[in-house]
Amino acid sequence: MEEFVEISLLYDFYGSFLTDKQREAIEYYYNLNYSLSEIGEKMGITRQGVRDQLIRAKELLHSFDEKLGLVDKYQRQQTLLQDSVKGLDEVMARMDDENAKGSLMQVRKQLTRLMEEA
Known part of the structure; x- marks a missing residue:
């Protein structure tokens, strides 16, 4: 770094x-x-x-x-959150059920908010 x-x-x-x-x-x-x-x-x-x-x-x-070890912990959490958002995006791109997509979008928004607040 x-x-x-x-x-x-x-x-x-x-x-x-x-x-x-x-x-x-x-x-x-x-x-x-x-x-x-x-x-x-x-x-x-x-x-x-x-x-x-x-x-x-x-x-x-x-x-x-x-x-x-707070910096390392923070960086690991950020990586995990980013990977989770990316995974949700990939799943949502393959889904046809709009209700399920909406639920996943809410989870994505919550994860994104966590990343921004950290």
């Missing part, structure tokens, strides 16, 4: 466990795409200080995920 996507996902799950400075550095760097120098100016620290904050924050995010 690309680093920016990975860190953003980890941050979504575990960002509240970071210090304010670490959250700020992650937010600027990964979500707003600021350079280390720009972040340093905003935070009132050196470029090296920003780098240190980012490294420590990434280590903590990975550590939390190793212990809790």
Whole structure:
């Protein structure tokens, strides 16, 4: 997984466990795409200080995920939901009974809503 996507996902799950400075550095760097120098100016620290904050924050995010495994669980659930929706679509394409199709469409909508809410 690309680093920016990975860190953003980890941050979504575990960002509240970071210090304010670490959250700020992650937010600027990964979500707003600021350079280390720009972040340093905003935070009132050196470029090296920003780098240190980012490294420590990434280590903590990975550590939390190793212990809790929420990102992997989320990704498995999303894959399962997507596969379920795809399977329903395939079944509905082969059905002639409109009542049964309507019931399956309701299940599909519920699964889709679950994916969007997660």
